[in-house]
Amino acid sequence: MIRVLARAMSSLAISAFLGSVVVFLLLRMLKGDVATVILGQTATRESLEALRDEMGLDAPLVQQYWNWISGVFRGDMGTSYAAEFDIAHEIWTRVPLTFTLAISSLILSAIVSLVIGTFSAIHAKDWRGTWVDVLSQIGIAVPSFWLGLLMVTLFAVELGWLPAGGYVPLTEDLGEGLKSLTMPVLALSIPLSAVLVRYVRSGMLEVLDEDFIRTAQAKGLTLTRAAWRHGVRNASIPLVTVTILQLGSLLAGAVVIENVFTLPGLGRMLVVAVGGREALSVQSLTLVLMLMILTLNFLMDIAYGLLDPRIRSSGGSAPIT
Amino acid sequence: MRTYKRSRPALGLLMTFALFATACGSDDGDSVTDTPVGEQTNDSTAAADPTADEELTIAVSQEPPNWDYTQSGATAIKTPLLYNVIETLVEKQSDGSVAPMIAESWEVSEDGTVYTFAIREAKFHDGSDLDSTDVVESLEFNRAGEGDIATPFDAVNSIEATDDRTVVVTLAQPSQAFLNGMATISSAIVAQGTTDQVAQGPIGTGPFTFVEWKPDVSVEMNRFGDYWGDAPYFSNVTWRFITDETASLNALLAGDIDVVAAILGEGIDRVSEINAEDGLEIVTIAGFEISYLSLNAQAPIFQDPLVVQAINHAIDRQPIIDAAFAGLGELTCTFVNPPNEPWASDYCPYDYDPEKSRALLEEAGVPDLVLPFKYLTIAEFPPIQEVVTAQLTEAGFNVELEGRELTTYLDEVLGESADYTFTSLSGPSTIDAWKCPGFFTQYCDPEFDQLLTDGDAATDSAVTTEKRLQAVEMHADAGFLIPIVAKVQVAATRSDLKGIKLFTAGSEFDLGYLRLGS
Numbered sequence: 001m002i003r004v005l006a007r008a009m010s011s012l013a014i015s016a017f018l019g020s021v022v023v024f025l026l027l028r029m030l031k032g033d034v035a036t037v038i039l040g041q042t043a044t045r046e047s048l049e050a051l052r053d054e055m056g057l058d059a060p061l062v063q064q065y066w067n068w069i070s071g072v073f074r075g076d077m078g079t080s081y082a083a084e085f086d087i088a089h090e091i092w093t094r095v096p097l098t099f100t101l102a103i104s105s106l107i108l109s110a111i112v113s114l115v116i117g118t119f120s121a122i123h124a125k126d127w128r129g130t131w132v133d134v135l136s137q138i139g140i141a142v143p144s145f146w147l148g149l150l151m152v153t154l155f156a157v158e159l160g161w162l163p164a165g166g167y168v169p170l171t172e173d174l175g176e177g178l179k180s181l182t183m184p185v186l187a188l189s190i191p192l193s194a195v196l197v198r199y200v201r202s203g204m205l206e207v208l209d210e211d212f213i214r215t216a217q218a219k220g221l222t223l224t225r226a227a228w229r230h231g232v233r234n235a236s237i238p239l240v241t242v243t244i245l246q247l248g249s250l251l252a253g254a255v256v257i258e259n260v261f262t263l264p265g266l267g268r269m270l271v272v273a274v275g276g277r278e279a280l281s282v283q284s285l286t287l288v289l290m291l292m293i294l295t296l297n298f299l300m301d302i303a304y305g306l307l308d309p310r311i312r313s314s315g316g317s318a319p320i321t
Numbered sequence: 322m323r324t325y326k327r328s329r330p331a332l333g334l335l336m337t338f339a340l341f342a343t344a345c346g347s348d349d350g351d352s353v354t355d356t357p358v359g360e361q362t363n364d365s366t367a368a369a370d371p372t373a374d375e376e377l378t379i380a381v382s383q384e385p386p387n388w389d390y391t392q393s394g395a396t397a398i399k400t401p402l403l404y405n406v407i408e409t410l411v412e413k414q415s416d417g418s419v420a421p422m423i424a425e426s427w428e429v430s431e432d433g434t435v436y437t438f439a440i441r442e443a444k445f446h447d448g449s450d451l452d453s454t455d456v457v458e459s460l461e462f463n464r465a466g467e468g469d470i471a472t473p474f475d476a477v478n479s480i481e482a483t484d485d486r487t488v489v490v491t492l493a494q495p496s497q498a499f500l501n502g503m504a505t506i507s508s509a510i511v512a513q514g515t516t517d518q519v520a521q522g523p524i525g526t527g528p529f530t531f532v533e534w535k536p537d538v539s540v541e542m543n544r545f546g547d548y549w550g551d552a553p554y555f556s557n558v559t560w561r562f563i564t565d566e567t568a569s570l571n572a573l574l575a576g577d578i579d580v581v582a583a584i585l586g587e588g589i590d591r592v593s594e595i596n597a598e599d600g601l602e603i604v605t606i607a608g609f610e611i612s613y614l615s616l617n618a619q620a621p622i623f624q625d626p627l628v629v630q631a632i633n634h635a636i637d638r639q640p641i642i643d644a645a646f647a648g649l650g651e652l653t654c655t656f657v658n659p660p661n662e663p664w665a666s667d668y669c670p671y672d673y674d675p676e677k678s679r680a681l682l683e684e685a686g687v688p689d690l691v692l693p694f695k696y697l698t699i700a701e702f703p704p705i706q707e708v709v710t711a712q713l714t715e716a717g718f719n720v721e722l723e724g725r726e727l728t729t730y731l732d733e734v735l736g737e738s739a740d741y742t743f744t745s746l747s748g749p750s751t752i753d754a755w756k757c758p759g760f761f762t763q764y765c766d767p768e769f770d771q772l773l774t775d776g777d778a779a780t781d782s783a784v785t786t787e788k789r790l791q792a793v794e795m796h797a798d799a800g801f802l803i804p805i806v807a808k809v810q811v812a813a814t815r816s817d818l819k820g821i822k823l824f825t826a827g828s829e830f831d832l833g834y835l836r837l838g839s
Contacts, residue, residue, distance in 0.1 A: 032732030038386045039467055040393040045737050047467050051392075082386030083536050084520060090536065149567060156575040164575040165568050166561070167538075262563045262572075264538045272537050276386055277728050 008301050012294045016287065023286045024065050027279045033057060034081040034277045055081050057279075068283055077284040082276060087284050091266065095288075097167060098265035100181065101257070102250050105188040110243050112193040114232065117200025122227055124205060132197065139194025144253050148187035148260040155183060165262040184261045188253050192246055199242045203235040210234075237304065244300040247293055375837060377555045377818075378578040379830070380569040382585055384537065384562040387520040390506050391466030396610070396749065396828040400582060401540055401560045403506055403829035406446075407525035410438060410456070410508040411500065413826035415607075417661055419504050423456065423526065424488075433495030433780040438488045443549035445512040446530040453482035459510040460490075469750060473502020476777070494778045497785045498753070505827045528553045528833050537562060542832075554820075554836035573601065573813055581813040582830045583609075585700040588813075589647045595813045605649055606810035607824040608659035612646075612701070612747035614709065614803040618764035620742045622692070623801070627685035631678040632692075632743070633671035633800045635716030636709065642806045645704040650806040655793040656752045659824070660807035663782075664790040670798050678716035688717060695723040695741040697730050705745045705805075735761050747808060749828055752793050755802060764801040 035051040036043060052058050056067075071078055077087040120132035156164035162179050170177035207213065208223070208231060216226035255267030262268075266285060273281035383397035390398050390407075404412070412422040421427075424438040443451040457480050464474040476496035481489050492499060502508070512524045522531035522540075528550065529542035540560045544553055561578060563569035566588035572578045573595070584592070596603050616623055616632065623629050638652050651660050654669035682688050692713060696706040703724075710720045723741075725733065733740045739761045750760075753773055757765040769792055776788030796802060810825065820834035 030729070032728035032730075032736070034386070036731045036736060037728055038389075038392055040395050040731065043467065043731075043735065048737070080536075082520075083534075084387065085536055149571075152568075152571045152575070156577070157571055160575065164572040164577050165563065166572075166577065259565050260568055262561070262565070262568055264535070268537050272384070275726070275728060 008298045012291075012298055015294055016290055019290045020069065020283065020287050021065070023283055024068075024279075025061075027277075027282055028061060030277065032277055034279065037276045038082050068280060072284065072287065078280045080273075080278050080281050082278065087281050090269065090281075091285060091288055094264060094266050094269055096169070097263060098251075098254055098258075098267060099292075100170070101184055101188065101254055101263070101265060102247065104181065104185045105192060105250060106243055106247065108185060108189045109192040109196055110239060112189070113196030113200050114236070114239065116193070117197045118204050118227055118232060118235070120197065120201045121204035121208060122224055124201070132201070136194040136197045139190055139197075142191055142194075144187045144191050145256045145260050147190055148183060148257055151183045151187060152260070165260070167261075167263045167265075180261075180263075184257050184263060187257055187260070188250060191253075192250065195246065196239060196242060199238055200235055203238045204231055207231045207234045240300060240303050244296050247296055251289060251293070375555050376557045376559070377580070377832070377835065378559045378561060379580045379582050380561050380563045380572060380578050381582050382562075382564055382566060382569065384564075388522055388531075388534070389520040390509060390523075391463055391470055391519070393467065394469045394506075394749065399506055399828040400830045401542070402523065402525075402531075403509070403827050403831075404527060405529045405542065405558075405829070405832045406527045406531045407506075407509040407511060407523050408527050409505065409510070410503040413501075413504040415661075415824045417659075417663065419500060423451070423508075423510050424503075429500075434492045436490045436492070436500070437483075438490070440486045440488060441549060442486075443526045444547040445526055446524045446545055447512055447515070448547075449512050451510070451512075451526055452485045453488045455513045456488045456510055457482045458513050458516065460488075460508060462511075462516045463507050463509060469754070470505075470507050472753060473498050473505070473507045495780045496777050497779065497782065498777050529558060550833075553833050555832065558832055570595065570813060573815075574598065579815050579818060582810075584811045584813060589645070589701070589811065592647045592649075592811065592813075600816055602814060602816040604812045604814055604821050604823070606812060606822070607807075608661065609808045609810040609825060609828065610747045610749050611653070611656060611658045611660075612650075612705070612745070612805045612808050613656065614743070614745050614805065615762050616764075616801045616803070617739055617742050618759065618762055618801045619739070622687070622690060622742065625685045625687075627681045628687065628690065629800045630671065631681040631685070631716065632713070632718075633803060634674045634681065635678040635713050635718065636671075636803060636805075637673040637712055638805050640712075641705055641708045644708045645701040646806060646808060647811070649811060650808045653804050653807050655797045656755075656802060656804045657793055658749065658751050658807070659826075661824075662789075663786045664793060666790055666794060668794050668797060670794075671800065675712070675716040678718075682717050689719045690717075691721055692718045693721045693723055693742045695725060695730070695734060695744045697746070698724045698726055701747070702745055709745065739763055752789070752796060755796065759801075762801040764799060766795070766799065769795050769799075 033052065034055065035048045035057065039047055039051065056064070059067075068078065075088065077091070079086055080090070116132055120129045123129040152164050155162045162183055166180060168176040168180050204227065208227060212230055213226050216230050217223060221229065251267065254265060255271060257263070258265045258267040259271065266289065270282065270285050273285060381397065381400060383395075385393065385395050385397040388398055388402065390402065403409075408422050410422060410424045411419045411427070414420050421441075423441060423443070425441040427436060427438045429436055438456070440451065440453050440456055445451060445455070460474075460480050463470050464477065464480070465471070476492040476494055476499060478491045478493050483489050490499075509523070510526060511519060515524045518524065522534055524531070526549065528545055528548045530545045532541040532543050534540045539562060542558045542560070544556045563572065566584060566586050569578070569581045570584075570588050570591055573581055581588070592603050595601050614636065616629060638654075642648055642650055642652060653660060654671075655666050657665045679688075682690055694706065694710065694713075696702050706722065710722065713720050734744055734746075754760050755762060755764070756770045756773060757767065759765045772788045772792035772795065776785040776792065779785045779788065797804070812821065814821065817837050818835060819838045820836050822831045822834060
């Protein structure tokens with residue numbers, strides 16, 4: 001177990017470092033900088049130079065990188081150039097929203113796909129399984145932002161049940177907070193569930209062929225009961241892998257969804273910061289997002305251990321299927 | 322002191338009404354309020370109830386990098402701030418005349434070089450009193466600013482406080498642009514010693530205080546209890562930043578917000594849908610920006626005047642207005658901003674004639690000329706690009722498209738090297754921005770500059786009008802800057818919201834007269 005931990009930690013650190021360098025360099029390759037954004041249409045060459053100098057954008061790249069990364073280690077990500085807010089604080093206030101959005105969608109999708117996937121595996125050979133197949137195909141094909149817009153039209157504009165956008169923190173008003181998150185979570189979960197259903201279904205079909213299911217049936221359990229009692233846990237391992245792997249695309253989806261529902265999360269912050277060439281904010285944000293994904297991968301390795309004792313003892317990771 | 326007023330009948334009536342109202346309702350008989358009721362807003366009924374406890378939520382599509390209006394002339398800054406949080410020395414009226422604001426009166430010396438402003442008694446949002454030193458510091462701060470905000474100060478020699486309530490501005494030569502400029506954000510006044518806080522939210526004298534800016538979410542403003550003028554109707558106003566126009570119009574339809582301040586992009590296609598909706602309406606606000614095409618005069622292909630003429634003859638303005646602005650706005654071939662200036666002209670030197678364009682290209686020996694077209698991929702620019710490309714192709718050009726997101730575009734087109742050949746843009750600038758070295762058209766004509774300089778220095782406004790008219794027509798002849806339309810700001814609002822000012826002097830969305838009514 002310690003070897004697993006050590007290996008996961010060191011790969012986490014190396015990935016985070018390489019990622020931060022890549023993002024840092026890519027940002028410098030983009031045309032336009034924060035000075036062009038602040039000064040806008042009427043900027044003169046002199047004023048652009050003066051502002052760049054004032055913000056330290058003229059410093060050598062290595063020094064700029066060092067200034068930033070050493071600050072990060074001290075817990076200081078700097079202040080944004082234009083708005084002058086504290087970046088670490090701004091990220092910290094946005095983490096709960098994006099985290100809630102991503103994790104709720106993951107959990108909801110995992111549960112929904114487990115139930116529907118198992119159901120469809122059990123009924124693989126009749127019309128019910130076919131229907132699940134068709135529906136999951138449609139679910140995969142629907143982009144989440146479009147689904148979001150459709151839901152806004154129905155639930156906010158036509159029926160008036162839910163707000164069309166905006167965010168109320170759960171700590172401020174639980175009811176309103178849940179209302180403001182309902183559609184975004186659904187918009188992210190539906191396409192994700194559709195993907196996961198297919199993994200659960202194929203995993204479960206394999207499991208249902210295993211000897212221990214036959215044994216359970218021989219002991220008097222129906223196929224459905226055997227599947228739920230003994231099959232689900234076994235079919236969960238590929239589900240965990242795929243779910244965590246989906247996290248990257250889920251965060252990408254969250255950027256779009258946060259725009260559709262005007263939610264002030266990390267995704268919106270990233271879009272605004274890239275547009276405004278807020279290099280420090282973008283670097284710090286991507287670092288945080290990378291760490292989030294890497295940490296979850298790390299937790300995934302541990303989750304394998306819990307789900308499958310064979311992995312715990314061998315000290316390795318489980319394959320996807 | 323003699324009060325300088327370029328009074329016109331409509332304004333005279335308003336002033337009379339305002340003076341009467343003040344005399345009845347205030348113990349300060351000298352102060353002048355200039356509440357523009359009636360024809361200046363979409364409201365024809367009485368003034369607001371100042372005690373209502375009402376909230377208003379407005380969606381704006383752009384959020385500025387910060388609120389420092391001296392660094393950037395961005396509409397995103399001016400829309401929420403101007404006249405709401407910060408006020409100016411004087412205020413522009415819908416007919417182009419200038420009315421008192423922070424200066425309750427002013428006088429001009431016979432030779433037109435000394436302006437003496439009498440500063441009214443008022444309080445800043447931090448509780449401090451307004452006096453002439455605040456005004457001097459703010460004017461100097463704005464004078465040191467970037468771009469358009471500093472332009473009206475070009476002729477200024479000195480700005481001095483002669484006593485607590487008097488500010489004297491001395492010009493090197495007479496300048497018509499000076500007083501007009503004092504009706505824009507160039508004369509925005511903030512409390513002394515707070516200029517370094519402007520980027521985070523200025524402390525002004527306006528009817529609303531800047532309470533909180535949540536980046537990427539909203540700006541909140543509260544009614545200012547000690548406001549010198551009529552108290553506004555709304556006690557709290559939230560400006561929500563909703564970049565996606567589909568999202569903001571949906572929020573309006575769902576009743577989450579009350580107003581979408583300006584529809585700029587894809588939402589323009591939903592104008593008739595909003596108008597047809599019960600309880601909602603579209604309001605158009607004049608004097609917003611001019612939309613134009615720009616040619617880089619330094620580009621090799623434009624060294625032949627025949628090619629420049631060919632482009633000008635290829636452009637048909639009305640289809641562009643229909644496609645990108647839902648047919649709203651005033652077609653124009655000359656750059657007069659705002660379009661109600663006295664030197665506005667219907668002069669149109671190049672008629673739409675694609676056959677002529679083809680002939681001109683043949684004559685120039687460059688049929689099928691490759692024309693790189695750099696365009697912005699946001700707001701109204703994609704539909705403009707589509708129509709203009711079709712028209713240029715029809716006229717024999719081989720258009721090569723180069724789409725750019727905003728920041729890259731700013732850097733390439735408006736940055737240090739003007740790296741483009743042909744583009745489309747819109748902005749709140751006046752024609753003066755194109756003086757040598759010609760802004761980003763890089764077209765420089767000393768004769769054009771001289772006309773503008775002479776017009777500015779004239780003490781007789783008729784001479785100013787004449788010179789500026791000649792200048793804008795000369796610029797239209799040159800053909801490097803092709804104005805398309807004087808845009809109107811298209812706002813979508815709940816129909817019981819009254820008092821929306823139907824013109825803007827400086828991209829503002831004036832909250833002062835807004836109220837709910839049947």
